[in-house]
Amino acid sequence: MSKAAVLGAGSWGTAFAKVLADAGTDVTLWARRSEIAEAVVTRHENPDYLPGIVLPPTLSATDDHEEALAGADIVVLAVPSQSLRGNLERWAGAIGPDATLLSLAKGIESVTLLRMSEVVSQVASVDPSRVAVLSGPNLAREIALGQPAATVVACADEARALAVQKACATSYFRPYTNTDVIGCEIGGACKNVIALACGMASGIGLGENTIASLITRGLAEIIRLGVALGGNAATLAGLAGVGDLVATCTSPLSRNRSFGERLGLGGSLESAQAATNGQIAEGVKSCTSVRALAAANGVEMPLTDAVHRVCHEGMSVHDAVGMLLGRRIKPE
Numbered sequence: 001m002s003k004a005a006v007l008g009a010g011s012w013g014t015a016f017a018k019v020l021a022d023a024g025t026d027v028t029l030w031a032r033r034s035e036i037a038e039a040v041v042t043r044h045e046n047p048d049y050l051p052g053i054v055l056p057p058t059l060s061a062t063d064d065h066e067e068a069l070a071g072a073d074i075v076v077l078a079v080p081s082q083s084l085r086g087n088l089e090r091w092a093g094a095i096g097p098d099a100t101l102l103s104l105a106k107g108i109e110s111v112t113l114l115r116m117s118e119v120v121s122q123v124a125s126v127d128p129s130r131v132a133v134l135s136g137p138n139l140a141r142e143i144a145l146g147q148p149a150a151t152v153v154a155c156a157d158e159a160r161a162l163a164v165q166k167a168c169a170t171s172y173f174r175p176y177t178n179t180d181v182i183g184c185e186i187g188g189a190c191k192n193v194i195a196l197a198c199g200m201a202s203g204i205g206l207g208e209n210t211i212a213s214l215i216t217r218g219l220a221e222i223i224r225l226g227v228a229l230g231g232n233a234a235t236l237a238g239l240a241g242v243g244d245l246v247a248t249c250t251s252p253l254s255r256n257r258s259f260g261e262r263l264g265l266g267g268s269l270e271s272a273q274a275a276t277n278g279q280i281a282e283g284v285k286s287c288t289s290v291r292a293l294a295a296a297n298g299v300e301m302p303l304t305d306a307v308h309r310v311c312h313e314g315m316s317v318h319d320a321v322g323m324l325l326g327r328r329i330k331p332e
């Protein structure tokens with residue numbers, strides 16, 4: 001049986017730890033704050049991130065990362081993208097020599113423009129074949145409620161992907177394997193940016209035709225970037241691409257979509273941030289890094305560019321819509 005450590009007790013870290021426990025995997029959740037670890041152990045609840053969800057009594061938790069990592073052959077990294085490097089620097093020395101490192105984060109690192117698996121491999125000094133990613137339409141609260149969903153576990157080393165797949169397969173959570181780490185990570189990072197755009201459109205009162213157009217053209221620019229970086233277009237037509245894009249762009253549970261909606265309703269970046277209750281809408285930072293990554297690879301991403309301008313250059317949502325519709329008309 002696998003032993004897993006889940007590092008990060010936010011909404012997805014906690015929900016995924018529940019999935020692992022429900023799959024029969026021996027799992028310990030690491031929380032930054034001792035009161036969260038204590039609530040998970042004594043009350044079987046994470047009151048800050050998944051209030052009202054009953055966690056399995058078999059799920060243990062600690063605020064000591066060395067305790068969580070002892071003997072773990074699957075190390076799940078469940079902190080936001082921009083904090084992964086700093087956290088992993090502290091954890092790396094306690095990770096076992098042959099453990100698989102599984103990233104749940106959906107983002108592109110600011111400044112370095114690295115994908116999360118690249119950050120992991122660099123910071124932990126491990127071969128990229130030891131790094132796996134998990135990505136798909138997986139809104140944490142729905143998964144924690146046991147609502148059926150599928151996902152993708154991608155790793156260059158297929159045997160490791162299979163081991164992770166086995167460790168997290170349950171009656172409600174269906175993981176598929178893939179070796180296309182790049183495609184999965186680009187899908188996960190970029191859909192957050194398109195979800196911000198959909199939220200903005202909804203916030204200014206636009207309807208379903210607009211949302212469908214944003215999702216479809218968003219997918220087109222995501223595929224362009226993924227393929228330019230060496231990913232597979234078929235991956236982006238799957239769960240880690242279209243699947244996650246649709247879930248995030250349409251669900252009121254999505255932090256990114258909700259964040260965009262608040263901006264569309266006229267809120268400032270600061271007020272939208274404050275309304276997330278300490279949770280992270282990854283697309284707000286990733287729109288800038290994805291835009292830079294696209295530019296560095298000669299890929300056009302007009303929607304991502306527009307989201308960046310609204311979030312970071314003071315452009316209004318109405319002006320962004322005008323800018324997008326004023327583009328040269330062309331074949332699909």
Ligand SMILES: NC(=O)c1ccc[n+]([C@@H]2O[C@H](COP(=O)([O-])OP(=O)(O)OC[C@H]3O[C@@H](n4cnc5c(N)ncnc54)[C@H](O)[C@@H]3O)[C@@H](O)[C@H]2O)c1
Pocket residue numbers: 008009010011012013014031032033049078079080081083087104105106107138139140141278279280282
């Ligand atoms: N929530 C979801 O539905 C969901 C689903 C799939 C993937 N993801 C991805 O998983 C990753 C983690 O997301 P989450 O939803 O669990 O996050 P969250 O915002 O709910 O919680 C973040 C967790 O990371 C911890 N943390 C450690 N260092 C931190 C730092 N420097 N700054 C902020 N938080 C820090 C926090 O204490 C907290 O436990 C993100 O990349 C997200 O995109 C989230």
Ligand SMILES: O=P(O)(O)OC[C@H](O)CO
Pocket residue numbers: 106136137138139140192195244247248253254255256257280281282
């Ligand atoms: O709440 P969001 O917008 O971070 O999205 C959550 C997940 O990534 C959906 O798969």
